[in-house]
Amino acid sequence: MLSGCFLGFFGGPGLLVSGIGLSDGTISPAFDPDVTEYEATVPYAAEQVDLTITSDLNRADITVDGSSLSENDTATVFLDPGMNTITIVATAGGESRTYTVSVNRFGPEIQITGPPFFGDADEDLADGTLVEFGLGAYFEGTREIDFTITNLGNADLVLSALAPDFVVIDPAGDSEIYVEVQPIASIIGPGGTEVFTIAADTAGVVASHTSSATIPNNDPDEGDFELNFTSESDDSML
Numbered sequence: 001m002l003s004g005c006f007l008g009f010f011g012g013p014g015l016l017v018s019g020i021g022l023s024d025g026t027i028s029p030a031f032d033p034d035v036t037e038y039e040a041t042v043p044y045a046a047e048q049v050d051l052t053i054t055s056d057l058n059r060a061d062i063t064v065d066g067s068s069l070s071e072n073d074t075a076t077v078f079l080d081p082g083m084n085t086i087t088i089v090a091t092a093g094g095e096s097r098t099y100t101v102s103v104n105r106f107g108p109e110i111q112i113t114g115p116p117f118f119g120d121a122d123e124d125l126a127d128g129t130l131v132e133f134g135l136g137a138y139f140e141g142t143r144e145i146d147f148t149i150t151n152l153g154n155a156d157l158v159l160s161a162l163a164p165d166f167v168v169i170d171p172a173g174d175s176e177i178y179v180e181v182q183p184i185a186s187i188i189g190p191g192g193t194e195v196f197t198i199a200a201d202t203a204g205v206v207a208s209h210t211s212s213a214t215i216p217n218n219d220p221d222e223g224d225f226e227l228n229f230t231s232e233s234d235d236s237m238l
């Protein structure tokens, strides 16, 4: 008797919403019209998420955080770092139901800053940036560039290469370009930094050198952050 009563109350015309979808991440538990609270986790880099609400036959009036949603439309919700609670209210035939989706914008976010050209000011370097040591004079010996790894996210950034070589130089690259100083710690907390130094030996005969380095880490979309390097040696002063 009791279960029949519940079925009568929650089923049939009470089905105002038949699905909740996210453009990034997946709600948990799976959607069930009778379950009104959901959670999802998206990467720290996700500054917004699109929410798609599907409703049954006689479409309910739906609001997302107070704004009404047009039919077949998606609601774009901007996300703060950490937990964001999105409130969905569906109304039809004098009946109303409220769903909440708690979206946790959570994770590490790697940023690497350094000069793209020897002697330049530091910039935020994109994954794959070419860093140019330029033309070094014979007697200069080596040129060194410092790079800073910053964790802009709200979870630990983990440098995942085998210690202590967290910055992995391409073994097929020219040996004139090498890691002078490695990061010290493999775990960089939120807001934390680590520094490494790449050196280019310019004290050779006239030649161009190229190499690259990867910084394996747990950022979900920059997990093999790569920097490329070129340098030139010049003995014309001899």
Ligand SMILES: [Ca+2]
Pocket (backbone or CB within 6 Å): 045, 108, 109, 110, 219, 220, 221, 222
């Ligand atoms: Ca990232």
